[in-house]
Amino acid sequence: MDTETAHKLARRIMDEAADLTPAKTLELIDTYVAHNYSLLCREPILKAEGPWLYTKHRRIFDGVAAYSAANLGHGHPLVRETLKAFLGSHAPTVLGRFMADPYLALFGRKVCEMSGFESFLPANGGVEGPEAAIKLARRWAHAQGKKRPEILYANRCFHGRTLTVTQMFDLDEHAARDGFGPWPEGFKRIAYNDLRAVADAVNENTAAIIVEPIQGEGGINVPDEGYLRALIELGREHKFLVIFDEVQTGWARTGEMFAWMHEGPEARPDIMCIGKSVSGGFAPVGGILASRKLMDLFGPGSHGSTFGGCPISSCIAYAALCAIEEEKLVEQAQEKGEYVWQRLQEIAESAPRIKELRGKGMMFGIELTQDGPDGHHFSELLLEKGAILKDTHKWVLRFTPPIVARREDLDFVLGCIGQVFAGAAASA
Numbered sequence: 001m002d003t004e005t006a007h008k009l010a011r012r013i014m015d016e017a018a019d020l021t022p023a024k025t026l027e028l029i030d031t032y033v034a035h036n037y038s039l040l041c042r043e044p045i046l047k048a049e050g051p052w053l054y055t056k057h058r059r060i061f062d063g064v065a066a067y068s069a070a071n072l073g074h075g076h077p078l079v080r081e082t083l084k085a086f087l088g089s090h091a092p093t094v095l096g097r098f099m100a101d102p103y104l105a106l107f108g109r110k111v112c113e114m115s116g117f118e119s120f121l122p123a124n125g126g127v128e129g130p131e132a133a134i135k136l137a138r139r140w141a142h143a144q145g146k147k148r149p150e151i152l153y154a155n156r157c158f159h160g161r162t163l164t165v166t167q168m169f170d171l172d173e174h175a176a177r178d179g180f181g182p183w184p185e186g187f188k189r190i191a192y193n194d195l196r197a198v199a200d201a202v203n204e205n206t207a208a209i210i211v212e213p214i215q216g217e218g219g220i221n222v223p224d225e226g227y228l229r230a231l232i233e234l235g236r237e238h239k240f241l242v243i244f245d246e247v248q249t250g251w252a253r254t255g256e257m258f259a260w261m262h263e264g265p266e267a268r269p270d271i272m273c274i275g276k277s278v279s280g281g282f283a284p285v286g287g288i289l290a291s292r293k294l295m296d297l298f299g300p301g302s303h304g305s306t307f308g309g310c311p312i313s314s315c316i317a318y319a320a321l322c323a324i325e326e327e328k329l330v331e332q333a334q335e336k337g338e339y340v341w342q343r344l345q346e347i348a349e350s351a352p353r354i355k356e357l358r359g360k361g362m363m364f365g366i367e368l369t370q371d372g373p374d375g376h377h378f379s380e381l382l383l384e385k386g387a388i389l390k391d392t393h394k395w396v397l398r399f400t401p402p403i404v405a406r407r408e409d410l411d412f413v414l415g416c417i418g419q420v421f422a423g424a425a426a427s428a
């Protein structure tokens, strides 16, 4: 196809999307797309910038930052400009991984430098991290002579939705679990934030434990100070690996580059899973980090994916990591997190429906009392006011705003939260 024709057709594609009415958009999604998500917001989002999402008629504050994929806000200018330049350069967007790619080289170095790990395995999106980490831990365990390697995981965890990790959903999570068995073998559930439970579960076949340093989907559950460090110590003592899934907590979300860093360098895991904001929200990118020695258990042919680490993803992710540094996102999360925490506490003081506030940095959970409408109802009220906060586990509202949101943006969303809870108190 010649460039002129492509230009014309591309324009047509863009116009087609812009001209779809809200009703037609919903109809097409309903007709042609799997019904594995229910829509909270039924107004098509046409534009996004920073913490704001734009429909045809209004703007909405993205208080979940696309599940922490948009820590840098939507459409960060550095990533956008790099992407434009990349496309303008006619660099290949995809290549067989048997070919050398300068963007993967730069991304690999950057992700290792920023995390302090020696080696990176790129993947597409979050769930491929836990999958790869479990494979690597099993291979390591076999090499140690553990005949039937076992992976420990925590109740209330969330590591994605492939078959291996689907069994990790709690037994009462019927929509997530039911009808998907039989489950892969070699996994054992333990209580989160309970070191005794780990010590009791460990045996000579234990290969690894996988935990989120703060549970996101599970309700923003923050473990006791020292829990992560103690897991590492137990791992050393009983010869198993520790995997921290930082897919949601990583990249400054909690006020450190990675959440385990709150507990100091001794809390460094053997394997770390990353995803979401590693690409600034521009592409599905993820992966795992480990020592060179451990990662070398993945030799050629042992693991891989067509798009994992492809040039366009690597270029985007490299730019996003540069943006995270340039923006001093960790410091921003610390400062803004303190402000938001203080304001939420003020709101909670006169909100009988708020049972507990939890969180760290810019990751907050608002747990509701169970004597009235549930979290979904509050999400709907907040959306009416112009803010998205998503319920999880029915009674917790998750609030993880883009870290780059300015004070006035945060004041807007905090105002919405305050009004909704004041309304709930008045109607009680």
Ligand SMILES: Cc1ncc(COP(=O)(O)O)c(C=O)c1O
Binding pocket: 067, 125, 126, 127, 128, 158, 159, 160, 161, 212, 216, 217, 245, 246, 247, 248, 249, 275, 276
């Ligand atoms: C801790 C954690 N791990 C893994 C995943 C899976 O990521 P993805 O949905 O990109 O596959 C998520 C997604 O929310 C997550 O929060």
